[in-house]
Amino acid sequence: MKRNILSIILIIVAVLNVSAQNKFTTKRFQNEGKDNLYLGKEKTIIAEGDLNKDGIKDLVIAENVDGEIGERVTAYFAIYWGGDDGGYKLYKTFQLDSLARQLNVTITERGVLRMSAETTYQEVDEEGESGYYEEYTLVYMLRYQDNDFCLIGGSVNYHWERVPDLGCRCYYISYNTLTNKAIQSDFPGCDTDHPEKSTVDIKKLPLMKLTEFPIGLPIFDRFNLK
Numbered sequence: 572m573k574r575n576i577l578s579i580i581l582i583i584v585a586v587l588n589v590s591a592q593n594k595f596t597t598k599r600f601q602n603e604g605k606d607n608l609y610l611g612k613e614k615t616i617i618a619e620g621d622l623n624k625d626g627i628k629d630l631v632i633a634e635n636v637d638g639e640i641g642e643r644v645t646a647y648f649a650i651y652w653g654g655d656d657g658g659y660k661l662y663k664t665f666q667l668d669s670l671a672r673q674l675n676v677t678i679t680e681r682g683v684l685r686m687s688a689e690t691t692y693q694e695v696d697e698e699g700e701s702g703y704y705e706e707y708t709l710v711y712m713l714r715y716q717d718n719d720f721c722l723i724g725g726s727v728n729y730h731w732e733r734v735p736d737l738g739c740r741c742y743y744i745s746y747n748t749l750t751n752k753a754i755q756s757d758f759p760g761c762d763t764d765h766p767e768k769s770t771v772d773i774k775k776l777p778l779m780k781l782t783e784f785p786i787g788l789p790i791f792d793r794f795n796l797k
Contacts, residue, residue: 616648620678622715627653629662631684633676646674646786650684650720667786674786684713684720690787695734705731707789713781721778723749727789730761751775 618631633648646667651659675687688709695702708728713720724747732739739761746753751773756766784790 616676618676618678620680621653621682622650622678622684623652624682624715625652627655629653629678630659631676631678633674648676665781667782679712682715683723684715686711686713686786688787702734703732704734705729707787709787709789711784711786720781722781722784723747723778729789732761746773748773748776748778 616631616633618633619628621627622629622631630651630653631648632651634646647665648667649664650662652662653659673687673689677685677687679685688711690707690709692705693702695704706729710726711722712724714723715721724745726743726745728743730739730741741758741761741763743756743758743766744753753771753773754768755771756768758766779790
């Protein structure tokens with residue numbers, strides 16, 4: 572009898588552990604969009620936060636893209652609105668053509684969708700003695716308004732290096748499309764301890780929607796920054 576009770580307790584504990592580990596996947600989802608996101612796989616990203624300011628946490632499920640350098644890949648992710656019943660309703664599934672080696676998605680405390688990406692280019696000979704490396708680390712900040720996600724700011728961290736040790740260039744730009752200002756930090760000789768900062772005006776244009784700009788590429792053409 573004691574063995575039976577112990578077995579039942581162990582089964583209950585195991586079920587509770589599995590339930591805790593899959594607290595998102597056991598929620599109720601609409602079928603549409605779910606199958607494209609490799610839900611439950613190692614590269615799945617799950618972010619939770621109130622995106623539409625209704626007091627209920629929403630959900631972002633994304634695939635963390637990890638492609639080869641210079642390879643164009645398709646990044647999948649979907650946004651679900653949280654409901655009073657604990658379930659989720661699909662808002663939209665996105666398929667973005669991206670040059671990013673890594674795509675990550677989080678939600679800030681203020682309900683802003685934060686997307687980060689890394690894009691690398693390289694042209695180096697087999698011995699690694701001649702060529703160049705170029706890398707962008709990019710952040711996009713998007714706010715839900717007018718039934719869409721619009722770009723309100725972000726940053727670009729750029730590093731370029733000529734091989735072998737023939738020079739490099741580094742700079743960091745943080746921009747805000749609501750104030751139409753950008754702060755640019757240049758690092759002469761790639762000396763990150765002594766930046767040269769300047770404030771730059773950016774073009775005052777309508778906010779871009781998430782599907783209107785390429786993930787993994789800087790958008791200098793819009794802001795007239797170089």
